[in-house]
Amino acid sequence: MAAMMDLINELWFLPRNLVSDGYDQALARLAREVPMTIHEYPTGEPCWTWKVPEKWTCDEGFLDSMDGRRIVDVKDHPLHVVSYSLPFEGVVSREELLPHLHTHKTLPDAIPFVFKYYERDWGLSLPQTVKSSLTDEQYRVVIRTRFEPGTLKVGEVLIPGRSSQCFMLAAHLCHPALANDDMSGVAVGIQVAKALLAQKDLHFTYRLLILPETIGSVAYLSHHEDLIPNMVGGLFLEIMGNDQPFALQHSFQPESQPDRCFGSAIADISPTAQQAAYRRVIDNDERQFNAPGVRVPMLSLSRVIPEKSHPNWPYVGYHSSHDTPDLLNEERLREALDAVLGLLRAWENNQYVVNLFKGEIFCSGHNIWIDHQTNPAGHRRLFEIMERLDGSRTVADIAVELDISFQAAWEVVSLLVERGLADLSRKPHPTSPVRD
Amino acid sequence: MAAMMDLINELWFLPRNLVSDGYDQALARLAREVPMTIHEYPTGEPCWTWKVPEKWTCDEGFLDSMDGRRIVDVKDHPLHVVSYSLPFEGVVSREELLPHLHTHKTLPDAIPFVFKYYERDWGLSLPQTVKSSLTDEQYRVVIRTRFEPGTLKVGEVLIPGRSSQCFMLAAHLCHPALANDDMSGVAVGIQVAKALLAQKDLHFTYRLLILPETIGSVAYLSHHEDLIPNMVGGLFLEIMGNDQPFALQHSFQPESQPDRCFGSAIADISPTAQQAAYRRVIDNDERQFNAPGVRVPMLSLSRVIPEKSHPNWPYVGYHSSHDTPDLLNEERLREALDAVLGLLRAWENNQYVVNLFKGEIFCSGHNIWIDHQTNPAGHRRLFEIMERLDGSRTVADIAVELDISFQAAWEVVSLLVERGLADLSRKPHPTSPVRD
């Protein structure tokens, strides 16, 4: 398996703007890793309340002093020209220039990632240190950008399962020259897809979407409305390579099965992982899936500090030229891969548990006895799980009810299934006697 | 518009007992202000578990010393004779007299309002200071009262709306010679009715009832059982002119739409307003509407101290001769009028919000963008409201869920409606995809 870092190193520095050659080039490269359908949506195509934007190309972009000194040049870094900047050429006074120069709030030597997709203007991004040195009266600006008809592209990797019920994975590819946000999620997503494709016997169908942020999700969803009722859950993957514990962000429907399943399974996967409510970690494409008329319970997994008011939120270097492959390493990406696969394993296992017994099981007779004297906690857990098996609770429901991890519940459940004492069912199958 | 104080000054001192000429005279005067139907229920008429009491008239009532000094006389103040006192005439010893003399618990110079509607006795009310001076051995009592067949009268102002669903307003007119309790509620109610009658395009039908306390509500409801299923909410108006912040008392069904709507709207109307649960502010006719078999979620609005254990509860002067127009002023009554009209405006607006969009709205494209950098709270609120528009929540539901005011939710909702992005509906209209 190709190292995830290799893929990131290869693609991260491309000018992967929303609709752009750089984006297309990166997506074409990913399509060589896994079987991928590339959906194309032409500029101007209506997508619910949105429209696909123009393709944007930056041919040249620099700032010169009047004596011909080159101050910044997009050739050095794709972030120097604001994404979707209008073209502009001319000599401007310092006063005219300054409002068009963008710097990073907290990192004086970083070039910020600035985008003007919809409220357009021309602009350059540069380090605060450079901006501070601009004391001349006049400067020369050259921004040669083109807005043309193009096609927004969404890559879809289909991993068919037995059921048409579908679980959605997504990561966005659109930020130029950023590595952790979200080439890391893209690289992990591609490896997740490979691993799922190698598995036999998946119950759910999985779809991994690689897309430009927000508009990519809206374009895909609005053109696949028939699929939406089949989408039973989702997980957005992002910011996965930096040095920070995992943060699981819940969906808009915190009582959904994906929320209960991942919320109880994450502790099995990473004891340091933190959890937070919808929109309390970081906002991304999961918003389009959770939104009205779609209402897919999509969570997100990231290595973001789960506290928006934290001074380093979401991580140091975010949306800047500091977000390079140096922030990442293969081990942390592999942990993320394992985490996603672990969550999906729990998801596949998360079924209603139907008792094939009545009363309490004769445990010693079925060789599942845990002695009360020698292992009181194990004994108690065995009984607390057993007494909840009534066809109306999933494994995740039981784990949440007992405040134990998914795996702890699953071990007992799968033992009972193995012993022929319980069945798993994708639908509720209540076995309690009905009384008036 | 006639000042509310003028109406109060004109009517407050009348001996407005439950069924009495004084009450009838006051109601007739109110009927000249607004179109009013006067329902009459004759003495003895069964009203569910109640019966309409006799008309009561007090022709004379005084206490004399044996040397002919007049100690108290009902001619000076209607409260001097207990409401529905039995007639009595005779010379009594001091010991016999004292149990028939009623004073105010906390105001030594006030005549208390005492009523003996159902456990009858003869009695006089007088200041504690006067009672204390009664050191003679014998006194002469004259109470000439009459109990006769009469008719209990309920005034009803109908304000028709498009819907037969009806919102009930009520205030009671029956306490003799008291101003704040509840001539103030009556005066505000009459002005509310005038204002509603002047409005076009009301959705709900409104009914204002002016009635004698408790028995008036029971009489009306028991004779309009067919209307009860149409009564979708209500507001009792009382004690509105004194110098105290508003207290909104919730109904027996605190999750009802009127409770959620008024509970979130009151902060828009009066930032100092307080809220309390059913029967925690003060008890009145709303009890008959909230009661079994009726179950109309009727709240109440007053200027009562919302804490029954407070030493001044419900306000200083309550149920005494101190409750005069001097406690009130026009400005506070007008604030109350505005508050009621504000609550009813929210009530008219409180509908299910049905998204005409899917996914998140393209905000900048629809000119509803709130910039995250410059107005993070506004941005967040816009999105938090938008993501809850799914045809299953009313404006009040959203406000309660987000712990924001009704108006804050309404502003975003009405903007989206204006932009053609959402519809309002009187019924739930869920738009979320249905999944098994």
Add this chain to the structure above:
Amino acid sequence: MAAMMDLINELWFLPRNLVSDGYDQALARLAREVPMTIHEYPTGEPCWTWKVPEKWTCDEGFLDSMDGRRIVDVKDHPLHVVSYSLPFEGVVSREELLPHLHTHKTLPDAIPFVFKYYERDWGLSLPQTVKSSLTDEQYRVVIRTRFEPGTLKVGEVLIPGRSSQCFMLAAHLCHPALANDDMSGVAVGIQVAKALLAQKDLHFTYRLLILPETIGSVAYLSHHEDLIPNMVGGLFLEIMGNDQPFALQHSFQPESQPDRCFGSAIADISPTAQQAAYRRVIDNDERQFNAPGVRVPMLSLSRVIPEKSHPNWPYVGYHSSHDTPDLLNEERLREALDAVLGLLRAWENNQYVVNLFKGEIFCSGHNIWIDHQTNPAGHRRLFEIMERLDGSRTVADIAVELDISFQAAWEVVSLLVERGLADLSRKPHPTSPVRD
């Protein structure tokens, strides 16, 4: 009525093992007290996931020193041989012997009750003080036990009521030579049955089961599956004679009517009684009734310290030769009898309360007035109960909602029923107007 202590004194010392002559002898004696059906389940009979064990007989059992000194002998106390011990005969070294000797954890002079129903071995029980004195190299062991086909017996006392809906009472008879656990529950249960049989006009049918622990319940339930849907609640009786306040253990369904009813009624019966959640006091046969596929809300009443971590839990002497009739007395058993009968009286009374009135009742007219001035708490309670009578709440629902005792709610309800103002109904009968 025979004293409960007499029955206990007569039967407690019998070697009442699961399936044994001693158990049969005790059950036959009880069958002379009340009409009893004795169900027999032969050895090997499948009972859901269980099988009925063999009949076990201990003919002889002693430990001798090599010089012929008798150290312990089952003739002195039935607990000296482990219940269901394998037979064994021979001279063993001290090292071989010690693992087969069982002592009590906290009581050095007590013989512990040890059973090896399913993981079989031979074993003797003796005081720690005796065990400590065993310093010889060798000892002679004689355990002559027999495993034979037999029949497990469950005694059932049927107390027919008008309804086929059935309330289950149970106590276990199977512990050899123990008095409090659970001859006390058996003795109280028999007296409860007598008292119920003497009552006319029971609504529910009652069944008292006297059985060997766990396997007895499973045997009965698995052979009476048709009855299970009729079982609407239950109460397990145990450990009722020692000097400790009552502990009411709730069922697996803490919102069930039996839980609400007994939870609110126990305070009327014993102000010192404590309550705890399912499986937080002590585990017993109620587990089989609460289990999957059965799901009868069965509570338990005992005099156990309701805190499993307490050093004396469940009581001093538990499962040892110290559990003799000396721990018990008739007065405490009678309190237990009264408590059970009190709970069942509440259970019989616990019905939906259907208002025959609308609005508030004219209290003084119906002679149920409680004056607000002289008895504000009583007045408030009257109104708080009255306003909840809408055919959708039982007496227990109202008591739980108001956090008052069952009796406090019942007194008001029964007064209203007496006055013809309310009806009782075994089914919900909602009277609130239906609005869209």
